[in-house]
Every structure is written in structure tokens, then in C-alpha cells.
Amino acid sequence: MKRSIIDxxxxxxxxxxxxxxxxxxxxxxxxxxxxxNNSYTLIAEFDNIGxxxxxxxxxxxxxxxxxxxxxxLDTQRYVARATLTLNDQYHxxxxxSAEILTAGxxxxxxxxxxxxxxxxxxxxGDRVQLTSSALVLEQLIGKxxxxxxxxxxxxxxxxAAAAETAP
Amino acid sequence: xxxxxxxxxxRHLGHSSINAIWKLGMMxxxxxxxLAHSGQSLLRxxxxxxxxxxxxxxxxIIIVVSGLFVGMVLGLQGYNTLSxxxxxxxxxxxxxxxxxxxxxPVLAALLFASRSGSAMTAEIGLMKATEQLEAMSVMxxxxxxxxVAPRFWAGVISMPILAALFNVMGIFGGYLVGVVMIxxxxxxxxxxxxxxxxxxSDVINGLIKxxxxxxxxxxxxxxxxxxxxxTAAGVSxxxxxxxxxxxxxxxxxxFVLTAFMF
Numbered sequence: 001m002k003r004s005i006i007d008x009x010x011x012x013x014x015x016x017x018x019x020x021x022x023x024x025x026x027x028x029x030x031x032x033x034x035x036x037n038n039s040y041t042l043i044a045e046f047d048n049i050g051x052x053x054x055x056x057x058x059x060x061x062x063x064x065x066x067x068x069x070x071x072x073l074d075t076q077r078y079v080a081r082a083t084l085t086l087n088d089q090y091h092x093x094x095x096x097s098a099e100i101l102t103a104g105x106x107x108x109x110x111x112x113x114x115x116x117x118x119x120x121x122x123x124x125g126d127r128v129q130l131t132s133s134a135l136v137l138e139q140l141i142g143k144x145x146x147x148x149x150x151x152x153x154x155x156x157x158x159x160a161a162a163a164e165t166a167p
Numbered sequence: 168x169x170x171x172x173x174x175x176x177x178r179h180l181g182h183s184s185i186n187a188i189w190k191l192g193m194m195x196x197x198x199x200x201x202l203a204h205s206g207q208s209l210l211r212x213x214x215x216x217x218x219x220x221x222x223x224x225x226x227x228i229i230i231v232v233s234g235l236f237v238g239m240v241l242g243l244q245g246y247n248t249l250s251x252x253x254x255x256x257x258x259x260x261x262x263x264x265x266x267x268x269x270x271x272p273v274l275a276a277l278l279f280a281s282r283s284g285s286a287m288t289a290e291i292g293l294m295k296a297t298e299q300l301e302a303m304s305v306m307x308x309x310x311x312x313x314x315v316a317p318r319f320w321a322g323v324i325s326m327p328i329l330a331a332l333f334n335v336m337g338i339f340g341g342y343l344v345g346v347v348m349i350x351x352x353x354x355x356x357x358x359x360x361x362x363x364x365x366x367x368s369d370v371i372n373g374l375i376k377x378x379x380x381x382x383x384x385x386x387x388x389x390x391x392x393x394x395x396x397x398t399a400a401g402v403s404x405x406x407x408x409x410x411x412x413x414x415x416x417x418x419x420x421x422f423v424l425t426a427f428m429f
Contacts, residue, residue, distance in 0.1 A: 003213070006220045013224045017328030020335040024370045028263050028338060030361030057362075107254075 040124035041069065042084045044098040044111065049080040050134025052100055052109045058084050059101075060113040065090040068111060084111060084128075093118040097130035109134060190394075197390050201319050204312035214317040215324075222283040222318070222385075223325030227332070229278055234333040237270060238262060238340025245341070246349055258351060259360035262341030267364065267373045268429070271334040273421050276380035279326055280413035284388035287318050288409040291392025292402035300393075315389045322388070326381025327374050334373065372428045376421065383420055384413045 046052075049071060058066040066086035074081045084098075095116030102109050113128075122128070208214055245261045291314060294300050300310040338360075345351045364370065388409050395405035 006217055009224045010216050010219045013219065013227065013325075013328065016227075017331055020328070020331035021370075021374070023335050024267070024331060025366055027357070028267070028334075028360055029364045029366040029370050 038088045039066065039085050040088055042086060042092075042122055042124070042126055042128055044082050044084055044128040044131050045074065045077075045079045046082065046098075046100060046131050046133050047079055048133040048136060049082060050100055050109055050136055052082065052111070052134060056108060056110050058086060058111045058113060060090065060092070060115065065113065082111065091121040092116075094120050094122055094126075095130065096122060096128055097132070098128045099132040100134035102135070193394070194386065194390050197393070198386055200311050201316050201386075201389070204309060204316045205320065207309075207312045208316035208320065214313070215320045218317045218321030219325055222279075222287070222321045223328060226279060226282050226325070226329055229282055230275060230329045230333050231336050233274065233278060234271075234336030235340040235343075237274060237333075238266065238337030238342075239344045240340075241265060241270075241337065242341040242344030242349075246345060246351075255351060256355045257359055257363075258341065258345045259356035259358075260363035262345070263338055263360045263364050264369060266334050266337040266341075267369045269421070269425070271337060272330045272373050272377040272380060273417060275330040275333040275377060276326065276384055276417045277414055279322075279329055279381075280384045280388070280417065281410050283322065283325070284384050284409050284413050285406045287322070287385070287388040288392040288395070288406045289402060291315070291318070291389060292395035292397075292405050295393065295395060296397040296399070296402055298397075315393060318389055319385050322385025323378070323381045326384070327377045330377035330380075331374065368429070376424050376428075379420060379424060380417050383416050387413050387416065 052068065052071065054068055054071055056068045057064045058068060066084055068082050069085040070083035072081050073079075086092075092113055093116040095118045097114045097116065099112050099114070100109055101112045116130075241262045242258065245258050246255055249255045249257055249261065291300075294310075294314065300314065303310045303313060342356065346353045346356050391405045391409045391412070395401045
């Protein structure tokens with residue numbers, strides 16, 4: 001085997017390796033160079049974030065406009081404070097509301113932003129005033145059970161009243 | 168006499184434990200010797216390039232073909248299971264994550280051990296059996312620097328490249344089955360993958376894994392060759408030991424690395 005042929009093949013081999021790593025980084029892991037200048041952050045506080053995770057998408061009308069970059073517990077007031085990093089080309093009015101929604105029945109949770117009507121926009125670092133928490137299944141079932149039990153009690157009381165009036 | 172018979176199994180156990188530890192110690196010293204002689208072999212880099220050709224380039228076919236088929240199987244099985252839960256959209260993420268984190272590095276290392284590791288052991292063992300290594304020593308050429316170190320570095324260089332290529336081919340196989348054959352949406356396939364794969368924790372960690380596997384497999388291969396009994400039977404059993412030990416070490420090391428990384 002000639003030395004030049006071996007060199008050529010090893011060169012091809014290493015080039016294939018570099019191309020593979022580049023492909024994995026760019027196409028599979030979606031490494032896009034992200035400077036701080038093309039995004040800004042907003043703060044949203046929720047009573048309960050449910051299963052929201054860091055890097056969950058922030059959507060408005062279903063369009064991804066940013067990501068949740070940080071989640072922490074505010075130990076002063078005991079609410080969850082989520083930091084939303086939004087793309088610089090999307091701005092929202094000061095009375096925008098944020099809610100935690102679920103994609104599909106078992107899907108991941110994301111933050112939905114609904115644009116308000118005010119003229120002035122939220123500035124970087126501002127807090128979203130109107131928020132609504134995630135739906136927690138246990139609480140939902142709990143509420144349903146209480147209202148169901150109350151309904152039963154009312155129906156029983158009505159039956160009893162009817163029985164009394166009837167001779 | 169009675170006591171002797173009773174103690175025989177214990178003695179056997181003790182002997183094999185001491186042997187195993189002795190071998191581990193020899194292997195560590197061998198690694199140090201390789202590293203100490205690496206300067207010389209890196210200066211004559213042509214030797215290493217030649218070994219990269221034999222260890223890496225000639226493994227391309229098997230890596231490409233197996234990667235493609237592993238990805239296609241992942242695509243089929245993943246689709247069958249995911250579609251039961253109505254989340255076939257996540258197929259891209261499933262294929263990419265399982266390949267990048269586990270299957271790519273581990274399977275590429277197993278293939279590399281059986282394709283190139285065994286060849287290295289057989290070659291070095293045969294050199295020893297035909298007294299070529301001793302001839303080198305007589306000519307004041309250090310066999311570790313001339314024969315072992317280039318092969319070691321060739322393995323360490325080739326392994327991450329082969330694992331990355333295996334990953335790419337596997338993802339392409341999953342794409343072929345998921346998008347081309349079954350007809351999932353192409354955009355969803357890629358965007359689910361990109362949303363769920365992290366450059367550092369998935370791609371880089373997988374490559375670090377394959378680097379460790381490369382070091383382990385090549386070290387075992389060259390050590391077994393160098394340590395082989397210089398007979399035909401000795402070389403053959405050394406080759407077998409390389410493949411078996413490499414497979415066990417790869418899987419055990421994979422568990423340890425996964426526990427540390429994820």
C-alpha cells in the first residue's frame with residue numbers, strides 16, 4: 001500500500017469524522033449561535049407551575065417565541081418565578097397574560113402568552129402581571145369530587161323535603 | 168489431606184484473584200510505558216497514520232452498515248411502540264437520544280473491538296511468536312515505541328470518529344424508516360429531535376464515552392498481544408480474550424460513565 005494512498009484515506013476518514021460531529025451539533029442538537037443581543041427576558045410568577053421545565057417553549061398563538069430559561073422559588077412570597085427568554089422580534093403589551101398549558105393530553109407543558117390591548121410594550125426584565133397556573137390533575141379531581149358531593153347532598157335534601165311535603 | 172481437598176476451591180479462587188489483580192497492575196504499567204514512549208511515536212506520526220488506516224478506515228464499511236440497520240430497527244420498533252401512545256411524532260427524539268447516549272458509542276466500540284482490536288492482538292502476538300519484537304530490541308528499536316504506541320493512538324483517534332459516524336448513519340436510518348417509509352412529517356421529525364437533544368449533555372458526553380471506550384479497547388488489544396504466549400494456540404487464545412474482555416469492559420465502563428454523566 002503506497003504511503004500517499006494511506007494518507008488520502010486517513011484524510012477522508014478524519015474529514016468524515018469532522019463532518020459527522022458537525023452534523024450532530026448543527027442538525028441534531030440544533031446548536032445555533034445565540035448572542036444575548038437578539039433575545040430579551042421577562043419574568044412571570046405562577047402559584048403553581050405543575051410540570052413546567054427549563055427549556056420548555058414559550059408560545060403565542062401556537063408560535064414558539066422563546067424558551068423558559070430559569071425557574072426558581074421566590075422565598076419571600078412562595079410563588080414560582082419563571083424567567084422567559086423571548087426572541088427580540090416579538091414584543092408584547094403590558095397587559096399580556098401568561099398561562100401554563102399542556103400540549104396534547106400527555107404532552108409537555110409550555111407557557112402560552114396572550115397579547116393584551118395596551119399600547120405600551122413590556123420592557124426587558126418586566127414582570128407579566130396576569131398569570132394563571134398549571135392545571136394539576138389531583139386538584140382538579142379534588143374540586144370535582146367536592147362539587148359532586150355537594151350536588152349529591154343538595155339532591156338528597158331536595159328528596160327529603162319532597163318526601164316531607166307529600167303525605 | 169482432607170483439609171487440603173476442602174481448601175482447594177478457596178486456593179483456586181485466591182489464585183485467580185491474584186492473577187486478575189496482577190494483570191490489572193501489568194496493564195496500568197503497560198499504559199504508562201505506552202504514554203512514556205508516545206512522544207517518539209507522535210514525532211514519527213506516519214506510523215500512527217498507517218495504523219489509523221488499518222484500524223479506522225477499514226472499519227468504515229462495518230460501522231456504516233451496522234449504524235444504518237440499527238437506526239432503521241430503532242425507527243421501526245420506536246414507531247410501533249410510540250404510535251400506541253399516540254406520540255409517533257417523538258420518533259426523531261427517541262432515535263437520536265438512544266443513539267447518541269448509548270447505542271452509538273457502545274455498539275461502535277463493540278464492533279471496533281471485534282474488527283480492529285482482535286486484528287491488533289493477532290498481529291502483535293504473531294510478531295512476538297515469530298520473535299520480531301525481540302529482533303527489534305536487538306536492533307535497539309523499542310517495540311513499545313515502534314509497534315504498540317502507534318496502534319494505541321490510532322485506536323484512540325479512530326474510536327470517536329467511528330462512533331460519530333455510527334450516530335449519523337443511525338439517525339439517517341431512523342429518518343429513512345420514519346419519514347421515507349412510514350411517512351411521518353419530516354419537519355416534526357427533525358424539530359422534535361432538535362428540541363430534545365442537547366449539544367453538551369447528549370452529543371459531547373456520547374463522544375467522551377467513545378473516547379474512553381477507545382482507550383480501553385485499544386489498551387486491552389495491544390496488551391493481550393504483547394502478553395500472548397508465543398505459540399499459535401497462545402495467539403489464538405489472546406485474540407479471544409481481547410474480544411471477550413473488551414466487550415465486558417465496554418459494558419461495565421458504560422454503566423459507570425452513564426452513572427457519572429446523566
